[in-house]
Amino acid sequence: MSAAAVSCNTSFDGLSGRSDRASSPANDVLQQPVRGDRIVIVGGGMAAARLVEGLVARGLGPQTTVLAEEQHAPYNRILLSAVLEGTHRPEALTLREKQWYAARGVDLRLGCLVADIHRDTRTVELADRTTVPYDRLVLATGAIPSLPPIRGTVRADGSLDPRVQAFRSLDDCVRLLALVDRQTLHDRPRRAVIVGGGLLGLQVARALAVRGIETEIVEGRDHLLSSQVDASAGKVLKRSMARLGTQVYLGARATRLTEEGLRLDNGYTLETDLVVLTAGGRPRANLARRAGLTVNRGVIVDDRLRSIDDPHVHAIGDCAEHDGNVTGFVSPAWEQAGVLADVLAGNEATYEGHRVVARLRATDLDVCVLGDPRNEVGEVVEIANPVTGTHRRLVVREGRIVAGALVGDLSRVGVITQAFDRQTVLGDHEAGRLLLPEPMPAGAARPRLPDDAEVCSCAGVDAGRIRACRSLEDVRETTRATTGCGGCAPAVRQLLATREPELSMEGTPL
Template sequence: MSGEPIVLHEPTPQQKRIVIIGGGMAAARLVEGLVARGLGPQTTVLAEEQHAPYNRILLSAVLEGTHRPGALALREKQWYADRGVDLRLGSLVVDIHRDTKTVELAGRTTVPYDQVVLATGAIPSLPPIRGVVRLDGSMDPRVQAFRSLDDCARLLDAIRGEVVNLSADPGSLSGSQPHPTVRHAVVVGGGLLGLQVARALSVRGIATEIVEGRDHLLNSQVGTTAGKVLKRSMAQLGTQVYLGARATRLTDEGLKLDNGYTLETDLVVLTAGGRPRANLARRAELTVNRGIVVDDQLRSVDDPDVYAIGDCAEHNATVTGFVSPAWEQAGVLAEVLAGNQATYEGHRVVARLRATDLDVCVLGEPENETGEVVEIANPVKGTHRKLVVRDGRIVAGALVGDLSRVGLITQAFDRQTVLGEHEAGQLLLPEPSSTGSSGVPQLPDDAEICACAGVTAGAIRACQSLEDVRDTTRATTGCGGCAPSVRQLLATRQTSPLPKSLRTVEGTPS
């Protein structure tokens, strides 16, 4: 879109005013869809943060030092202005008045709407640890959350012992050494975010430990065997993991666990889950279960002019918490708001862990799906690969430590391809030696590379540069797990055929 001429049209009284509450990844994707349909000048975005919408998934990469904060922006502020979108940063919404069809901001100002979209995301859960909140209601200065760019800046401030200015040269955050007063950190929560934060702190030179209340890491995504492989991998990377233990109290001596241990720590990072941010919907008397309940057009079941997408929305009794379904919801809603027919039917979730020396990909819900299980594990090497197959189709999977064939596996999963008798097992074997000169497996044009944006290898090869890829396909702007593959494809631009069944026999989505 960057090379297209920009033609702005002032909205007429007959045109509907679209107000989006939230400035996260789902909101940014929806705005792109509305702009593409000529609805930019009718759109207002009320973002609570002072930063233009950015990629939250890559915050751990900023913490680790492999990405600059400026590289996280999905679109620059000027992009919105050039397309007539009214992007209002630092706008805290306190109420939705459905009777007058206005949104009220802190300070009592109001914004009228014809259609309003809640894209408010999720908020972190505060675990019941005594001492985290002090008697005066403030948080103990050793305790940090990690969900926003400001959280990331505060955490960097804590480990470096200096104030991090996000508006300064973004490269200044990379490669810094930790302040000598911060030597030990404890991450509470052993999920995807917890592992990413723990790895980032370890890379920064801080002795880091993880406390996970359940019996293995990534308990919601992988099984016990894969969890053991991950724990061993974390130990090899220098991070101790305490399983089946809960933090109970923060004292001057450290963080006390219910197993009797006390962990010496200068820093406690809370990553143990979150919940949909639905307080505005409740105040507006909309139906909220776990999230804001919506129908197949992402419309509130109580009001035809109120919609919800992303982490705050609940569709078909499901709250996703991942970027790929949020982006799919945004695409569907852009069609609906443009007056077109579109239906959201749910999304097969593909989640990637983004951290140095940790490779994990989860497809669907491998611990909950029923079917035949194909599994290969090598704990010594730190790999575990599992697929759940039903009626010849991959319905779920988990890959730990070896993602060499993740493109083909994701493609078969997303398209519900019918596999041959032995093909599921073959997909779990190491990539054969049919690679290009760089040693990169030669993927066919229709192999999916970016699960977040649904981008194929052929679409990547059609681009001229990484910037071109980001602007035209949005690949690498989601979880970031596809970035190495994208760079390799741009460098090689070679193809190889799929196995016969993956080329010619496709099933239909269940």
């Protein structure tokens, strides 16, 4: 957390003092949520925003406080690279305006730096030493970027070298935009090195390349997207990046930033005006650790998303660890938020894990990953064409798709995702046919997508619900489709475009 974060408004709006319901630790284990409990959410990211929506829908808005460290209302972090690329405006990323929270009685406090959690008194201490009491505390603190050990990137005063930029927050994105959009051509960066060849690294590289900056990627592992796809798919991605003008250095690590450029451990020095750090992150669990909660990679939670040490403390999103897994993606974080909203409302609900679908958002670069195709066990169905830059792989067990990776051709991603999410039992040859382009007779119209076909895997929205909406803004407001990874935006547009002509297509641009 940044020590520069300002203290937030500390008025409690009638929530001061301890609750009469406070009980002894022996009784805490048996205590169920009670309507009227003060709910405090630490964090203002996508998981927190989704949880607030769920609490508001269940009538719990007026008893909810959100302590967000950033000065911005919760926004879509996944689409930051789209802002950098120029396809989205920064303001279009906001999930809900501040007025939306206020109108529903939610106490949203921006610029709040939480210093400590005091479980004995059930209070959260802020940086200015004021406290916020809670009956139910939710940690939605997300993840923090892992800064690679590159000498010369940090100056003597602790600040980053002006050539070095992190890319994690909206403020990071705005700073980077200010660099690449400088009025004077001489002052703009001409060459950029992206440190990290994961999903974010590829998106940033494409965004900068689209803006005319010569980009190179340095990845310490033996292929791109090594956490999501195998080496064969990684090779296809590398060739695709080369065709798009981006050189990739694999099995190499950046060791030092010098006046000449970025030096690698293989002896090369890459001349550069700009270094962007995108090399992964780790769960942000320092607050939980200091509070004495059990932390492995993330805060360990049970099936009701409660800390295993304290039933009054919950965790969701990137900072939570359930059944040995941390999420790292928006769809399971939103699933957790929905379950926890039910739990905090006193309903019976449990989290049993989530099938992850991850999309890469970048111009001329199409990637979709389902589950864990590198480690999932099963029969492998694979089709690759390095010449056209496509690689499609499904892992099938007992007739069901348990994982997959699609690179280069996502024409059938909707059908594949639906079969994966529903665990549909496929016929003997059906998995192979799913990897082939859909046969379309000359002049034939594309078949109508069934109403029950899932369009948005992040929010779990099917085609029927999209067709029931009158505009893109209506889709965002009522279903939350397109507000996650954004990969469903083309399908949503197509579904709306095939409706009756009198329907409005106005709304927030995607």
